[in-house]
Amino acid sequence: MSTAALAPRVNAGLQLRSSLSRNRRWALITSYVFLVAFAIFFLIPPYYMIVTAFKSDAEMARMATNPWIIADGITLDQFRILLTQTDFLTFFRNTIIVTVCVVTITMVVSVLAAFSLGRMKFWGSGVLATGIFLTYLVPDTLLFIPLFQIVKALGLLNSYWGMVLVYPTLTVPFCTWIMIGYSSQSRRSSMKRHL
């Protein structure tokens, strides 16, 4: 094959490559344009919440300014009022108590169960694992009326111990299910190491 015959083909190859890279660049640009559009949609509410938190009462009441920007200057008044003139600190403490209790209960229960279900076998363990997955799929709103009745019967209706009792319903099956996957995976890899 002579060089003269080869030349056009090389040329065509170069052209193809440059058109490919042009296509690639266009694909990238369209990707970015659409991603920016989606990011704006996803970030509108958090942005608006942050902006509004730093506005003064006067600006909110005037209603003439653009709600999307802070026109009268940034102020920390709202945070000061929240912390000093409301019961927010009490609510915050309640949140922390409930969270710590629920996370502790959930971790103890689900780490124990996930370890035994993922690594050991016992009579009915397969059925139990499936059952946990199914309870994870049960939405909280299906059970809130009977749970309300139970919490009421226990006299826990207006205390955070009611929440500490009810929240593990939602968290335990989820955590156990996730951790069964991990503990059976680590069993598999440690078995490989032994082999």
Added chain:
Amino acid sequence: MADTVQTWTGSGLRGVAVAPSTLQPLRRFLGRHSTIAFLMCLPLMIIIAGLVIYPACFSIYLSMLNRAQTHFIGLGNFKFLLSRDVFQMVVEQTAIFALSAVLFKALIGLITAHLINNLPAKGQRKWRGMLLVPWVIPLALSSLGWWWLFDPTHSAFNYVLEELGFTEIPWLSQPAWARFSVILVNVWFGAPFFLIMYLAALKSVPEQLYEAAAIDGANAWQKFVHITLPMMRNIIAITVLFSLIVTFANFDIVQIMTGGGPRNTTHVFATYAFMLGIRSGDLPLGAATSLFMFPILAVAAIFILRGVRKRGREIG
């Protein structure tokens, strides 16, 4: 043998004698692997039995009582609900709400996952983090944020519309717009979950398949239809069904944004059950309403379980 303890172990039912003189068999029984495993699962079983199975059975029992919970009326509550116009509207709205929200969530998730997957590896993390923000904010708080955005008197959206020369839209006070708004918020909240699932699935499609298709001269659309979709079919099905369950049972968004109004048009099962059962104090009727969710959820759950098992076998 007076002190016979009937307990089941790895091999099934078996009697273990606990003689006061020697505790040897008991110790051996407790030392067995399967017994330890069973004991470790015990707290979990107690929680599931006490907080899921018992309430579920109690809910069925409760739904067959009269309002004062004094006597049994069989299926009276269900019959009453089905004869009410409002309840028929709730069923209709729940179906519209769940199906359209899941459809748009899946579409947006698929599109954004592809867009992010197209980017160079360096920038992917940043965009993924940004698009996951809605999923990280507690739903109750972000619903409040949306409520402020839709606020009728001086809403941020209406400000933009006015600036652009359009008339104001009564976002939450007109039935059609209120329905649109709650679906929009649900799509906003749920799409990132699809994004993260699809992105992980996209990464697991072997690169060689695309290379082979490129050699055969396939364009981007053909690659998507003949490689990406078949490879992701199972994960798409699982995600859609799972999201269908969560969306069907949604409570927070509707309760915070509209509280079911205007004129009950945005009620879904959960908010309607809350209104009947806890607001107006007719617990049996509320329990009956929430039980209407059960058949749909059970069917979805069975298919998810099948999908998860199949996926597990495919992976290994």
